[in-house]
Amino acid sequence: MSEISQPLDVSPVKNKKQIPLKWLILFLVAVNVLISLVYKPLEPEISIPSESVLFHVENEQMIKDPWFTLPVVGDVYLTNSLTSTFLAIIILLILAWQVHRQTSKGQLKTHGVVLGLELIFSGLASMADNAVEEKWRSRIYSVFYSIFLYIMVINLCKLLPFYETIGVVHPVAEHGFQAEQWTSWLTALVRPAPEGEQGYRLVSFFRGSSTDLNFTLAIAIVTVVIVQIYGISARGIGYFNKFFNVRAIIKHKGKGLIDFIVSLLEGISEIAKIASFGFRLFGNMFAGSVLLLILSFMVPWLLGSFIMLYEVFVGLLQAFIFAMLATVFMSMAVQTEENH
Amino acid sequence: MDAEVGKFIGTGMVMLSTIGAAIGIGMIGKAALEGIARNPDAYGNIMTTMILAIAFAESLAIYALVIAFLILFG
Numbered sequence: 001m002s003e004i005s006q007p008l009d010v011s012p013v014k015n016k017k018q019i020p021l022k023w024l025i026l027f028l029v030a031v032n033v034l035i036s037l038v039y040k041p042l043e044p045e046i047s048i049p050s051e052s053v054l055f056h057v058e059n060e061q062m063i064k065d066p067w068f069t070l071p072v073v074g075d076v077y078l079t080n081s082l083t084s085t086f087l088a089i090i091i092l093l094i095l096a097w098q099v100h101r102q103t104s105k106g107q108l109k110t111h112g113v114v115l116g117l118e119l120i121f122s123g124l125a126s127m128a129d130n131a132v133e134e135k136w137r138s139r140i141y142s143v144f145y146s147i148f149l150y151i152m153v154i155n156l157c158k159l160l161p162f163y164e165t166i167g168v169v170h171p172v173a174e175h176g177f178q179a180e181q182w183t184s185w186l187t188a189l190v191r192p193a194p195e196g197e198q199g200y201r202l203v204s205f206f207r208g209s210s211t212d213l214n215f216t217l218a219i220a221i222v223t224v225v226i227v228q229i230y231g232i233s234a235r236g237i238g239y240f241n242k243f244f245n246v247r248a249i250i251k252h253k254g255k256g257l258i259d260f261i262v263s264l265l266e267g268i269s270e271i272a273k274i275a276s277f278g279f280r281l282f283g284n285m286f287a288g289s290v291l292l293l294i295l296s297f298m299v300p301w302l303l304g305s306f307i308m309l310y311e312v313f314v315g316l317l318q319a320f321i322f323a324m325l326a327t328v329f330m331s332m333a334v335q336t337e338e339n340h
Numbered sequence: 341m342d343a344e345v346g347k348f349i350g351t352g353m354v355m356l357s358t359i360g361a362a363i364g365i366g367m368i369g370k371a372a373l374e375g376i377a378r379n380p381d382a383y384g385n386i387m388t389t390m391i392l393a394i395a396f397a398e399s400l401a402i403y404a405l406v407i408a409f410l411i412l413f414g
Contacts, residue, residue, distance in 0.1 A: 048413050287405055
């Protein structure tokens with residue numbers, strides 16, 4: 001502690017009116033302790049499927065309202081992971097607008113968030129340069145950066161304070177929470193409902209998108225389809241030789257049969273890629289949110305902040321791993337057989 | 341015996357499969373450290389490859405974790 005605070009104290013341009021950060025942190029910790037004494041932490045309710053934000057209550061039962069109906073697919077629900085995906089897209093659009101504003105007149109110097117993005121992208125490029133051929137870099141890196149930025153923004157959105165806390169309440173039959181009316185439109189769920197009283201549950205407006213299997217599987221399918229498209233555009237019709245190795249049978253007759261059967265397994269491994277991409281991201285992020293909920297229920301003071309810090313790290317790491325694996329698969333798909 | 345008990349026993353048994361992933365990640369870390377100790381200049385390359393290899397090994401443990409969550413909360 002002393003090594004860290006030492007250089008701060010001797011800095012000549014110290015603003016005397018500003019409250020030091022450590023006192024602010026100490027104050028927030030004290031508020032945290034006091035609040036957790038008054039309002040005991042609630043046992044978390046964990047649901048794997050994301051919940052629809054639009055619903056109506058009938059006979060004290062929640063009935064989901066569809067957002068809109070498509071002819072073949074059926075009802076589409078506005079789930080809380082979908083709303084947070086929209087929020088992430090809005091944040092990405094603001095970032096894109098900032099980049100456009102700072103570089104549209106051909107300026108080379110950037111500042112603020114655009115400079116941060118430049119740093120991130122140059123760091124990512126230096127890590128992926130070994131894996132990708134020079135010729136394909138511009139095409140592969142565009143997908144690499146997009147995937148990383150998208151997943152990173154979605155994972156970091158969980159830091160926003162209204163995630164998984166603000167929403168609409170609805171009555172449930174059992175295991176509900178007691179609702180305390182604070183103002184005419186603001187209700188707080190503060191303690192478990194006593195026996196024989198009506199319990200309520202919360203459906204939050206926003207929930208981390210990558211804790212929903214639909215989102216992670218969708219982005220995994222898109223990635224694997226892009227890998228196939230790049231493979232076909234690099235090697236033409238010969239790319240399918242990877243899945244149905246007819247060339248080996250023609251070349252070696254009977255002995256080529258083993259090569260043919262092995263190549264059939266390649267097709268299965270493409271499907272396994274979708275599963276491994278989707279489940280890895282979902283499992284890591286969902287495990288993180290469960291850890292955060294359960295540990296901050298058991299230890300209400302301070303620990304949640306450190307778990308949150310760890311979650312930020314895991315979110316960035318998973319975004320990097322997803323994007324890096326996609327890059328490696330793409331660069332493997334575009335390699336021609338002579339280069340092996 | 342309650343049906344709930346079976347749920348918890350099943351969850352525990354599913355999570356036993358993470359032993360394999362743990363051994364795999366340990367071996368990857370050992371190999372990467374040996375490589376870095378022999379050739380410290382290759383630190384960056386080895387680190388990136390190591391993180392990717394760990395992600396592959398870890399994803400198998402994550403399958404077990406997903407199934408454990410499905411048993412517990414699904």
